[in-house]
Amino acid sequence: MYISPEEFKPIAEKLTGSSPAASYEEEELPPDPSEETLTIEARFQPLLPESMTKSKDGFLGVSRLALSGLRNWTTAASPSAVFAARHFQPFLPPRGHVELGEPWWIIPSELSVFTGYLSNNRFYPPPPKGKEVIIHRLLSMFHPRPFVKTRFAPQGAVACLTAISDFYYTVMFRIHAEFQLSEPPDFPFWFSPGQFTGHIILSKDATHVRDFRLFVPNHRSLNVDMEWLYGASESSNMEVDIGYIPQMELEAVGPSVPSVILDEDGNMIDSRLPSGEPLQFVFEDIKWQQELSWEEAARRLEVAMYPFKKVRLRRVGQVRLRGAGAGTLGPAGSGRTLRETVLESSPILALLNESFISTWSLVKELEDLQDNQDNPSHKKLAGLHLEKYSFPVEMMICLPNGTVVHHINANYFLDITSMKPEDIENNVFSFSSTFEDPSTATYMQFLKEGLRRGLPLLQP
Numbered sequence: 001m002y003i004s005p006e007e008f009k010p011i012a013e014k015l016t017g018s019s020p021a022a023s024y025e026e027e028e029l030p031p032d033p034s035e036e037t038l039t040i041e042a043r044f045q046p047l048l049p050e051s052m053t054k055s056k057d058g059f060l061g062v063s064r065l066a067l068s069g070l071r072n073w074t075t076a077a078s079p080s081a082v083f084a085a086r087h088f089q090p091f092l093p094p095r096g097h098v099e100l101g102e103p104w105w106i107i108p109s110e111l112s113v114f115t116g117y118l119s120n121n122r123f124y125p126p127p128p129k130g131k132e133v134i135i136h137r138l139l140s141m142f143h144p145r146p147f148v149k150t151r152f153a154p155q156g157a158v159a160c161l162t163a164i165s166d167f168y169y170t171v172m173f174r175i176h177a178e179f180q181l182s183e184p185p186d187f188p189f190w191f192s193p194g195q196f197t198g199h200i201i202l203s204k205d206a207t208h209v210r211d212f213r214l215f216v217p218n219h220r221s222l223n224v225d226m227e228w229l230y231g232a233s234e235s236s237n238m239e240v241d242i243g244y245i246p247q248m249e250l251e252a253v254g255p256s257v258p259s260v261i262l263d264e265d266g267n268m269i270d271s272r273l274p275s276g277e278p279l280q281f282v283f284e285d286i287k288w289q290q291e292l293s294w295e296e297a298a299r300r301l302e303v304a305m306y307p308f309k310k311v312r313l314r315r316v317g318q319v320r321l322r323g324a325g326a327g328t329l330g331p332a333g334s335g336r337t338l339r340e341t342v343l344e345s346s347p348i349l350a351l352l353n354e355s356f357i358s359t360w361s362l363v364k365e366l367e368d369l370q371d372n373q374d375n376p377s378h379k380k381l382a383g384l385h386l387e388k389y390s391f392p393v394e395m396m397i398c399l400p401n402g403t404v405v406h407h408i409n410a411n412y413f414l415d416i417t418s419m420k421p422e423d424i425e426n427n428v429f430s431f432s433s434t435f436e437d438p439s440t441a442t443y444m445q446f447l448k449e450g451l452r453r454g455l456p457l458l459q460p
Contacts, residue, residue, distance in 0.1 A: 090134050100160075109155045198250075226241050388407045
């Protein structure tokens with residue numbers, strides 16, 4: 001019967017309505033007059049309300065108050081900001097880590113399937129520290145309350161080299177971060193883009209940045225997860241939805257340039273010509289000695305975040321399945337889903353590699369396929385899957401012709417794995433003593449049951 005200081009702090013902040021002052025673990029170094037700076041601009045188009053799956057006005061009791069933080073977020077918090085080139089040093093590869101496409105962690109994930117998730121009932125990000133500082137400052141250009149580490153795994157930031165020259169690196173990165181759109185007395189509202197990705201071209205000593213871009217990919221029909229509480233405690237009801245944001249992007253307006261311009265004798269030069277025009281800098285062309293494609297680098301970063309994606313994933317409508325399929329169907333990872341994924345388990349990965357083609361699909365995209373009259377085979381496949389779908393996420397095992405032989409809803413799966421083994425009557429989802437983790441054991445049973453039902457139907 002006690003409350004720790006960590007628990008008391010958010011309660012006190014909620015009751016008093018106070019906002020803690022931003023602080024950083026590392027003190028800022030004094031500015032160096034000779035260092036280079038670059039200007040970064042933010043481009044932001046707000047989330048499209050009509051893209052939300054079920055949170056239209058008045059639907060299921062969703063109130064305008066609950067969505068007020070989202071509705072009021074229409075512009076970037078800082079349209080433009082100046083950064084010192086040296087602030088981007090955390091994007092450099094670790095010493096000795098110079099292989100193209102070999103991922104490393106800028107901010108390591110501290111969560112896994114075995115460590116649960118962080119509290120939903122928070123308003124203010126913890127003070128960033130170390131390499132988190134630059135990412136926090138960048139994301140703060142969009143909104144004043146970015147959380148550099150998401151509540152669910154995989155969290156953090158991962159990067160890899162995509163090009164190397166004598167003096168420069170091109171680094172591609174992927175960041176999992178989210179934003180808190182509410183402040184007391186409102187209840188928390190979490191805005192979680194699927195990912196931030198981008199690249200930076202910088203000198204090997206981080207004194208010069210040639211190019212920088214960070215953005216939320218917008219090529220899919222949905223790209224943001226949203227969750228909000230209807231009460232002040234962790235046990236309060238939570239609503240979930242997903243939507244589409246057209247643009248959320250940061251980009252350098254040009255390479256970094258010296259803050260102070262000196263001539264050969266060390267005398268300061270006016271940064272503007274007599275005509276009033278600014279001095280123009282000429283940058284040498286970079287001759288890359290090694291390069292890796294964007295697509296391959298993106299795939300490697302995705303595998304670093306999600307080890308189960310070593311099993312190649314395919315979307316319905318992209319390929320014709322050639323074997324039994326194990327898939328996930330949903331609006332995207334929302335609500336009580338498998339974000340603390342059992343697919344990190346080695347036994348699960350081994351069985352998927354041996355017997356399945358792993359697939360995934362968004363409900364919205366399957367509905368579009370079902371409405372498309374130009375491709376009857378895709379229309380049929382989409383219909384077979386949608387027949388078995390229930391909100392929020394459905395896991396299915398199907399035959400090459402699309403017939404679903406076994407399926408389980410994510411909510412039911414989580415209910416099963418939260419029960420004690422002796423309380424489970426259905427032996428199809430009973431725990432196995434082979435695994436310590438109930439989620440892994442239950443998912444393994446799900447896959448094996450799908451094989452038991454499906455393999456006889458594949459016999460000639």
